[in-house]
Amino acid sequence: MTVYFIHKVVIPQVQEKVVKYMEITGESIYSMLKLEEALVDENDRPLYPPRLMETIILNNAFSDIIPRIIVQVSEVVKDSSKTKTAAVNAMKERIKNKLVDAKKKPKIVENYKIDYAEDDKDIMENE
Numbered sequence: 001m002t003v004y005f006i007h008k009v010v011i012p013q014v015q016e017k018v019v020k021y022m023e024i025t026g027e028s029i030y031s032m033l034k035l036e037e038a039l040v041d042e043n044d045r046p047l048y049p050p051r052l053m054e055t056i057i058l059n060n061a062f063s064d065i066i067p068r069i070i071v072q073v074s075e076v077v078k079d080s081s082k083t084k085t086a087a088v089n090a091m092k093e094r095i096k097n098k099l100v101d102a103k104k105k106p107k108i109v110e111n112y113k114i115d116y117a118e119d120d121k122d123i124m125e126n127e
Contacts, residue, residue, distance in 0.1 A: 039047040 035050055038050060041047055
């Protein structure tokens, strides 16, 4: 579990600790004030916890971490679903045709008649 401390000002006691620390600046200071107005229960915990939808990193302390890129759905992607459906249907048709062409041929069973007299002439009977 990651703990985030969001403060309006810099607090030296929190810096250099094993916590995520953010400082709210610019126009988003008003969003911080809205967090104070949230409904809380008897333990001062929010009834409906707020969520951060977007963050902008001004000073990246971890330069080796590559951020995730969130791809928005565009018209090209929506149109590709129709193309994908057509491609899937074509693939199913090819597989179906292959199975029809490769139907198993019935096995040919050759029956051999065993002649006991010829097979047993070199074998001596146990008496």
